[in-house]
Amino acid sequence: MGVRALGLPEATRSPNTPELPERVTIWEVGPRDGLQNESGVIPSDVKLEFLNRLNAAGLPVIETTSFVHPDWVPQLADAGEVINGLSPKPGVRYPVLVPNQRGLDRAREAAVSDIAIFASATESFAQRNLNRSFEEQFEMFRPVVRGAASFGMRVRGYLSMVFGDPWQGAVPVEQVVDAGKRLLGMGCDQLSLGDTIGVATPGQVESVLRGFYAADITADRLAVHFHDTYGQALANTYAALRLGVSTVDASAGGLGGCPYAGSATGNLATEDLVWMLSGLGIEHGVDLELLVDTSTWMAERLGKPSPSPVVKALVR
Amino acid sequence: MGVRALGLPEATRSPNTPELPERVTIWEVGPRDGLQNESGVIPSDVKLEFLNRLNAAGLPVIETTSFVHPDWVPQLADAGEVINGLSPKPGVRYPVLVPNQRGLDRAREAAVSDIAIFASATESFAQRNLNRSFEEQFEMFRPVVRGAASFGMRVRGYLSMVFGDPWQGAVPVEQVVDAGKRLLGMGCDQLSLGDTIGVATPGQVESVLRGFYAADITADRLAVHFHDTYGQALANTYAALRLGVSTVDASAGGLGGCPYAGSATGNLATEDLVWMLSGLGIEHGVDLELLVDTSTWMAERLGKPSPSPVVKALVR
Numbered sequence: 001m002g003v004r005a006l007g008l009p010e011a012t013r014s015p016n017t018p019e020l021p022e023r024v025t026i027w028e029v030g031p032r033d034g035l036q037n038e039s040g041v042i043p044s045d046v047k048l049e050f051l052n053r054l055n056a057a058g059l060p061v062i063e064t065t066s067f068v069h070p071d072w073v074p075q076l077a078d079a080g081e082v083i084n085g086l087s088p089k090p091g092v093r094y095p096v097l098v099p100n101q102r103g104l105d106r107a108r109e110a111a112v113s114d115i116a117i118f119a120s121a122t123e124s125f126a127q128r129n130l131n132r133s134f135e136e137q138f139e140m141f142r143p144v145v146r147g148a149a150s151f152g153m154r155v156r157g158y159l160s161m162v163f164g165d166p167w168q169g170a171v172p173v174e175q176v177v178d179a180g181k182r183l184l185g186m187g188c189d190q191l192s193l194g195d196t197i198g199v200a201t202p203g204q205v206e207s208v209l210r211g212f213y214a215a216d217i218t219a220d221r222l223a224v225h226f227h228d229t230y231g232q233a234l235a236n237t238y239a240a241l242r243l244g245v246s247t248v249d250a251s252a253g254g255l256g257g258c259p260y261a262g263s264a265t266g267n268l269a270t271e272d273l274v275w276m277l278s279g280l281g282i283e284h285g286v287d288l289e290l291l292v293d294t295s296t297w298m299a300e301r302l303g304k305p306s307p308s309p310v311v312k313a314l315v316r
Numbered sequence: 317m318g319v320r321a322l323g324l325p326e327a328t329r330s331p332n333t334p335e336l337p338e339r340v341t342i343w344e345v346g347p348r349d350g351l352q353n354e355s356g357v358i359p360s361d362v363k364l365e366f367l368n369r370l371n372a373a374g375l376p377v378i379e380t381t382s383f384v385h386p387d388w389v390p391q392l393a394d395a396g397e398v399i400n401g402l403s404p405k406p407g408v409r410y411p412v413l414v415p416n417q418r419g420l421d422r423a424r425e426a427a428v429s430d431i432a433i434f435a436s437a438t439e440s441f442a443q444r445n446l447n448r449s450f451e452e453q454f455e456m457f458r459p460v461v462r463g464a465a466s467f468g469m470r471v472r473g474y475l476s477m478v479f480g481d482p483w484q485g486a487v488p489v490e491q492v493v494d495a496g497k498r499l500l501g502m503g504c505d506q507l508s509l510g511d512t513i514g515v516a517t518p519g520q521v522e523s524v525l526r527g528f529y530a531a532d533i534t535a536d537r538l539a540v541h542f543h544d545t546y547g548q549a550l551a552n553t554y555a556a557l558r559l560g561v562s563t564v565d566a567s568a569g570g571l572g573g574c575p576y577a578g579s580a581t582g583n584l585a586t587e588d589l590v591w592m593l594s595g596l597g598i599e600h601g602v603d604l605e606l607l608v609d610t611s612t613w614m615a616e617r618l619g620k621p622s623p624s625p626v627v628k629a630l631v632r
Contacts, residue, residue: 017522199595200595201592201594201595202554202592202595203327203333203596204595228547228625229629230588230591230626230629231588231625232550232595234548234550234551235551235553235554235592237551238551238554238555269547272546272547272548275546275547276517278517279516279520279548280517280518280519308547309546309582310546310547
């Protein structure tokens with residue numbers, strides 16, 4: 001591989017940016033958000049090897065699968081088998097997405113202790129993705145989150161379309177903060193702010209984060225989830241780090257976002273994030289060589305190259 | 317195209333980052349640095365149409381070609397024809413790279429008024445690219461820069477391998493600042509700080525810029541030139557903007573850096589830069605739709621897709 005020979009950047013923590021976190025938790029979404037958005041269905045044994053490899057590479061949180069109805073997401077129809085087959089590594093979290101009460105029931109049956117729900121910051125995406133109004137989604141999620149909390153589960157709230165919506169365009173910061181507060185208020189322990197269509201730029205990231213801070217929601221309750229559709233994901237991440245955010249979502253090899261697929265969503269590749277964090281001297285605990293090996297291996301399974309620049313550069 | 321329908325981000329100049337420049341000058345390097353690093357040789361008439369299209373798209377500075385020996389860079393062997401055939405647009409600058417005294421003579425014959433030289437921040441790259449030692453390069457460039465200045469030409473000094481060198485690894489900031497001061501001291505009016513192998517991360521960018529500022533070289537004398545080899549170019553650009561840099565090099569469509577070529581250098585795509593600047597509310601004067609049209613047209617001439625995420629997303 002020769003990561004070092006290729007000049008993995010030296011740590012350069014600028015004394016002038018003390019606001020950068022010392023450590024970032026990478027929330028790996030490849031097995032769930034990534035595979036959910038790839039066209040092929042990956043066999044369960046390949047998924048389990050993928051999870052083992054991500055464990056070996058040192059990812060601290062691995063969103064494992066989704067208890068969504070198989071008719072909606074056939075790629076993750078084997079969620080039960082995957083959870084049962086998982087070899088958990090001590091200290092690593094394996095959250096599972098649950099869309100609704102039925103998903104929570106399945107999570108309980110599978111003894112999952114860490115879940116995520118997927119809400120919308122906009123009316124139009126709530127209608128299209130959840131078949132609910134913006135208001136109604138909170139009624140749907142409240143018993144799920146409260147139920148999960150009563151079982152001692154940790155619940156992450158995804159908030160999607162935070163920085164723009166393909167039908168509505170701009171999304172007012174007040175609306176985003178309002179939706180986020182409601183998710184936290186019902187019992188979510190963390191919000192992941194999603195740029196679902198990848199249009200955000202760093203000034204918007206600052207505006208949204210400062211909107212939350214003004215509402216007394218601190219950086220430790222927030223994560224960022226950027227898509228690289230327009231190449232902005234790392235610049236946006238850097239802006240968020242400079243405002244103290246220390247949980248960043250990413251997908252191994254950029255899974256779920258191959259730029260040559262019509263449905264490309266463009267998840268930020270974990271490798272590209274790791275390169276930046278290493279260069280900034282921010283601890284992350286991930287072994288880049290093992291991760292690149294993993295993404296290269298998965299790209300062979302999918303029959304297409306990883307869109308990650310770091311993966312491409314290091315396997316060249 | 318539907319740039320607006322696709323949600324070109326609204327300007328969000330954060331009141332908390334007043335250090336961002338109000339306007340950025342995009343130094344378009346596609347016709348020179350881009351085409352120089354593409355494997356095919358583009359006919360002169362296609363180059364001239366490319367330049368006309370870049371003019372129409374509103375680029376304020378277009379590095380047009382290079383008076384380098386044709387044996388070294390056959391892609392730009394037609395520099396004289398291109399300069400003669402150019403239809404200059406009032407107010408636009410058309411710098412030409414000159415490697416040495418012979419190049420300067422050709423630039424004078426062609427009535428070029430704006431040139432650039434290409435120096436190295438490291439010993440190893442000076443040896444390999446210039447066949448000179450680090451010290452000897454200054455002896456070579458001094459008469460060229462002084463001669464050009466005496467003819468009333470403007471001279472940009474490129475400084476390459478500023479953030480890392482594939483043979484030496486890390487490059488001390490003091491060495492970079494020393495080399496830059498010498499180029500400015502001999503008469504260059506601007507330095508372009510190049511991450512030739514694309515390894516930089518934002519903390520390094522800050523360290524190098526603050527090194528120059530500490531030596532009383534201000535942001536208006538500096539430009540940044542990032543490569544997207546590891547996906548870091550826009551994050552690095554954002555870090556530079558936050559330190560007041562207001563000239564940014566980029567290559568239309570990411571020319572010169574197709575990620576599937578072994579020789580990829582990965583120039584930052586002008587479109588990806590424009591997307592970020594527009595989102596930040598920073599003036600740039602470029603029409604993104606015309607630019608994307610241009611890069612799409614050029615990609616057809618080269619027979620391969622643009623690696624720019626913005627180009628891919630907008631022509632999908």
